[in-house]
Amino acid sequence: MRRGLSQFMTPFRIIIIAYIAAMALISFFLYLPVTHKPGVNMSYMDALFTSVSAVSVTGLTTIEVAETFNYFGIFFIALAIQLGGIGIMTLGTFVWMLFGRRINLSQRMLIMVDHNQYQFSGMVKLMRGILLTALAIEAVGALVLGTYYIQYFDSIGEAYYQGAFGALSAFTNAGLDVTGNSLIPFANDYYVQFVTVLLIIAGAIGFPVLMEVREYLRSKQDNFRFSLFTKVTVSTYAVVFVIGIIGILLLERGYYFAGLSWHETFFQTMFTSATARSAGLSVLEVSDFTIPTILFISGLMIIGASPSSVGGGIRTTTLAVMFLTIRSFALGKSDVKVFGREVHPEDKQKAFIVLSFFAVGLFGAVLSIAAIERGNQAVEFSDIIFETSSAFGTCGLGTGITSSLSDPSLMILMMLMLIGRVGILVFLFSVKRKDTKSHYKYPTERMIIG
Amino acid sequence: MRRGLSQFMTPFRIIIIAYIAAMALISFFLYLPVTHKPGVNMSYMDALFTSVSAVSVTGLTTIEVAETFNYFGIFFIALAIQLGGIGIMTLGTFVWMLFGRRINLSQRMLIMVDHNQYQFSGMVKLMRGILLTALAIEAVGALVLGTYYIQYFDSIGEAYYQGAFGALSAFTNAGLDVTGNSLIPFANDYYVQFVTVLLIIAGAIGFPVLMEVREYLRSKQDNFRFSLFTKVTVSTYAVVFVIGIIGILLLERGYYFAGLSWHETFFQTMFTSATARSAGLSVLEVSDFTIPTILFISGLMIIGASPSSVGGGIRTTTLAVMFLTIRSFALGKSDVKVFGREVHPEDKQKAFIVLSFFAVGLFGAVLSIAAIERGNQAVEFSDIIFETSSAFGTCGLGTGITSSLSDPSLMILMMLMLIGRVGILVFLFSVKRKDTKSHYKYPTERMIIG
Numbered sequence: 001m002r003r004g005l006s007q008f009m010t011p012f013r014i015i016i017i018a019y020i021a022a023m024a025l026i027s028f029f030l031y032l033p034v035t036h037k038p039g040v041n042m043s044y045m046d047a048l049f050t051s052v053s054a055v056s057v058t059g060l061t062t063i064e065v066a067e068t069f070n071y072f073g074i075f076f077i078a079l080a081i082q083l084g085g086i087g088i089m090t091l092g093t094f095v096w097m098l099f100g101r102r103i104n105l106s107q108r109m110l111i112m113v114d115h116n117q118y119q120f121s122g123m124v125k126l127m128r129g130i131l132l133t134a135l136a137i138e139a140v141g142a143l144v145l146g147t148y149y150i151q152y153f154d155s156i157g158e159a160y161y162q163g164a165f166g167a168l169s170a171f172t173n174a175g176l177d178v179t180g181n182s183l184i185p186f187a188n189d190y191y192v193q194f195v196t197v198l199l200i201i202a203g204a205i206g207f208p209v210l211m212e213v214r215e216y217l218r219s220k221q222d223n224f225r226f227s228l229f230t231k232v233t234v235s236t237y238a239v240v241f242v243i244g245i246i247g248i249l250l251l252e253r254g255y256y257f258a259g260l261s262w263h264e265t266f267f268q269t270m271f272t273s274a275t276a277r278s279a280g281l282s283v284l285e286v287s288d289f290t291i292p293t294i295l296f297i298s299g300l301m302i303i304g305a306s307p308s309s310v311g312g313g314i315r316t317t318t319l320a321v322m323f324l325t326i327r328s329f330a331l332g333k334s335d336v337k338v339f340g341r342e343v344h345p346e347d348k349q350k351a352f353i354v355l356s357f358f359a360v361g362l363f364g365a366v367l368s369i370a371a372i373e374r375g376n377q378a379v380e381f382s383d384i385i386f387e388t389s390s391a392f393g394t395c396g397l398g399t400g401i402t403s404s405l406s407d408p409s410l411m412i413l414m415m416l417m418l419i420g421r422v423g424i425l426v427f428l429f430s431v432k433r434k435d436t437k438s439h440y441k442y443p444t445e446r447m448i449i450g
Numbered sequence: 451m452r453r454g455l456s457q458f459m460t461p462f463r464i465i466i467i468a469y470i471a472a473m474a475l476i477s478f479f480l481y482l483p484v485t486h487k488p489g490v491n492m493s494y495m496d497a498l499f500t501s502v503s504a505v506s507v508t509g510l511t512t513i514e515v516a517e518t519f520n521y522f523g524i525f526f527i528a529l530a531i532q533l534g535g536i537g538i539m540t541l542g543t544f545v546w547m548l549f550g551r552r553i554n555l556s557q558r559m560l561i562m563v564d565h566n567q568y569q570f571s572g573m574v575k576l577m578r579g580i581l582l583t584a585l586a587i588e589a590v591g592a593l594v595l596g597t598y599y600i601q602y603f604d605s606i607g608e609a610y611y612q613g614a615f616g617a618l619s620a621f622t623n624a625g626l627d628v629t630g631n632s633l634i635p636f637a638n639d640y641y642v643q644f645v646t647v648l649l650i651i652a653g654a655i656g657f658p659v660l661m662e663v664r665e666y667l668r669s670k671q672d673n674f675r676f677s678l679f680t681k682v683t684v685s686t687y688a689v690v691f692v693i694g695i696i697g698i699l700l701l702e703r704g705y706y707f708a709g710l711s712w713h714e715t716f717f718q719t720m721f722t723s724a725t726a727r728s729a730g731l732s733v734l735e736v737s738d739f740t741i742p743t744i745l746f747i748s749g750l751m752i753i754g755a756s757p758s759s760v761g762g763g764i765r766t767t768t769l770a771v772m773f774l775t776i777r778s779f780a781l782g783k784s785d786v787k788v789f790g791r792e793v794h795p796e797d798k799q800k801a802f803i804v805l806s807f808f809a810v811g812l813f814g815a816v817l818s819i820a821a822i823e824r825g826n827q828a829v830e831f832s833d834i835i836f837e838t839s840s841a842f843g844t845c846g847l848g849t850g851i852t853s854s855l856s857d858p859s860l861m862i863l864m865m866l867m868l869i870g871r872v873g874i875l876v877f878l879f880s881v882k883r884k885d886t887k888s889h890y891k892y893p894t895e896r897m898i899i900g
């Protein structure tokens with residue numbers, strides 16, 4: 001019996017079970033009336049959806065967080081965001097360490113998997129570094145935003161409360177808000193937008209990148225070499241960020257941006273391009289955009305952020321490997337090269353798997369929700385594509401249909417948020433029982449493809 | 451100068467130029483008033499679109515073929531379909547042979563590329579076999595349908611004309627019709643539907659499969675071994691065909707099929723599942739379906755038919771490799787195995803490239819057309835997805851928006867039809883100049899993916 005359980009409990013399954021357990025636990029607290037504001041009547045489905053959305057740092061909600069929960073409820077939401085954002089396993093291990101236990105191999109394995117890492121050595125150090133860096137960034141963000149917010153809010157306490165939650169939600173790319181209307185109240189405050197974008201990017205650029213930058217700053221070497229991962233993910237992130245700005249500008253020029261000043265246009269566009277990649281906070285109503293822009297932003301949400309970050313999506317590296325592989329094929333080269341390095345065949349295979357799974361999953365989810373909501377007049381087809389991309393990419397932007405969706409649709413979205421947060425590769429790995437190496441080999445035979 | 455041209459003219463570029471030349475030439479004839487019925491006034495854009503649609507065996511049209519062209523015009527359309535369906539290079543080589551020339555290596559190379567083949571030997575024999583088989587199937591189809599049509603049409607000539615064009619359009623999966631209303635007049639004639647589905651499948655299952663089946667029938671061996679390609683493509687084709695039937699039934703039960711008898715429901719579903727994979731003929735108005743079904747059929751059109759067939763799409767083998775790779779990864783296996791053979795790593799890479807290119811291309815095209823047609827009230831967003839999938843998959847089913855689209859949108863669709871017919875891999879190969887082998891090698895470095 002014991003043996004059966006230890007056979008069942010692969011590291012990948014433990015990760016998923018940990019996320020599901022956290023979602024269930026938080027949903028329980030969010031369902032309790034003691035976490036609600038007076039007069040709120042909430043279904044368990046709403047509580048569960050809020051919890052899944054918070055732990056998966058997505059940000060879609062069927063209810064209005066600020067109107068529904070009291071400070072006690074917001075505390076649980078903040079906890080859920082912190083858990084999901086920095087990684088349940090990292091936090092868990094930290095707590096474990098506080099209690100003085102030694103970290104054993106299988107626990108290191110868990111952290112490694114949770115952050116998609118491939119090396120054992122220095123994992124605990126890395127994990128401690130991640131946690132400290134994350135908390136430091138959040139603290140600075142809370143201080144900067146909170147102090148600035150004093151002019152906006154009645155009390156200093158409220159200002160720092162708003163600043164702290166805003167910084168937490170931005171850095172973890174959770175996308176939830178306690179302002180009651182995301183960042184739309186700050187649509188003309190470029191300082192708030194700029195600080196928030198910096199926090200969003202710090203969370204979405206990937207923890208290994210932050211660690212390498214820290215190491216670079218400390219080493220003071222002229223010949224410091226950034227890893228291939230850092231080079232690829234940062235450059236892809238930057239390129240998609242710029243393409244996002246240009247695309248939204250071109251698509252909404254003469255539509256949404258008609259009548260806005262150049263600086264309003266620029267800042268709202270920049271913020272939207274940054275937030276669409278995984279953050280989900282917003283300085284405008286996405287539903288005011290025209291359908292092509294809705295589709296374009298869906299694409300940005302599908303691309304998502306860096307792997308091993310608080311963000312989701314197919315991830316920047318997958319997109320980069322897609323384009324690099326197409327390019328090298330078109331040029332008649334058999335290897336895929338970038339930044340003076342060759343991409344590992346296994347990494348190409350992983351990118352293929354992520355893309356395939358995401359395409360099939362997104363298609364199936366959009367189809368199912370479209371069929372379920374066929375009679376629902378409040379829901380446009382383009383909204384379904386947007387909402388589904390937002391959930392699978394754990395972005396959290398929405399056109400406002402979430403609360404109109406029926407329970408089966410919400411369950412599909414929750415499933416997407418879970419897989420999106422856990423990551424497609426970890427999710428697939430969890431299917432496997434124990435090591436089942438195949439000891440036989442078949443002859444290879446070519447086929448015609450495409 | 452001579453050397454410069456021969457440098458430029460890679461086999462892949464010749465293929466594409468041949469298709470474009472055929473499209474241009476046929477468009478010229480279709481624009482001439484001598485090919486039109488009395489009173490028809492046609493723009494060159496309509497003629498070009500019809501020609502591109504015919505040569506790429508897609509079947510989307512901005513005009514009604516039966517009302518626009520006289521028998522002379524229909525002859526050119528039939529020629530275009532035959533050229534595009536069986537492959538310009540195959541037909542060209544056949545003509546070459548008729549004139550007694552020997553087939554040299556670079557010509558064999560062309561046929562090889564046109565049919566995605568990898569072996570030189572027996573290529574001419576294969577090509578002759580393909581042509582004879584195709585013509586034989588078309589002739590039998592024309593005879594069977596024509597004879598049966600005598601009861602429907604006023605003259606025997608008209609019956610065989612309709613039968614011949616119907617068989618040609620079905621086998622080449624061209625999807626064009628001279629009935630004036632696709633196969634909707636035969637919505638309750640199961641004999642016509644059954645024969646047409648057989649012809650559609652014969653064209654879409656892939657020429658190598660037909661050749662192997664012929665060889666199998668001739669060899670009369672008990673231990674005849676079908677190739678991995680044939681096994682994978684036929685089984686995938688069959689599975690998607692059945693899923694198509696079940697999906698359409700489930701999605702339209704209580705909607706389109708409400709009030710229809712079980713046999714009407716079954717035959718219309720079966721026909722739609724078969725035609726959606728690349729044929730484009732129809733026994734019903736697709737626009738009568740609800741939006742989820744429109745999306746589902748878009749998916750079937752994107753999957754498409756077998757490689758090296760008259761059909762398009764990402765192709766059955768790409769879909770199979772996608773699922774097999776996901777499966778083997780989830781089971782923790784490094785190799786992808788199927789039917790007692792291992793899939794070649796290069797074939798996995800090709801499937802990845804086809805999927806990536808198709809995804810990016812489809813997204814870009816839908817986005818562009820949605821932006822171009824933003825003010826067009828006649829065009830729904832779901833129609834744009836359907837139309838674009840239909841063009842890229844060279845399927846030709848439509849919800850009736852083609853004639854409402856503006857010229858820039860039509861040009862995007864023509865580009866998709868060309869790439870769809872030529873094939874993504876050949877299209878990408880055409881980018882490359884001459885052999886540019888890279889003689890240097892970079893070190894491999896791992897990244898985090900997904």
Ligand SMILES: [K+]
Pocket residue numbers: 057058059173174175278279280394395396
């Ligand atoms: K988010």
Ligand SMILES: [K+]
Pocket residue numbers: 507508509623624625728729730844845846
């Ligand atoms: K077709």
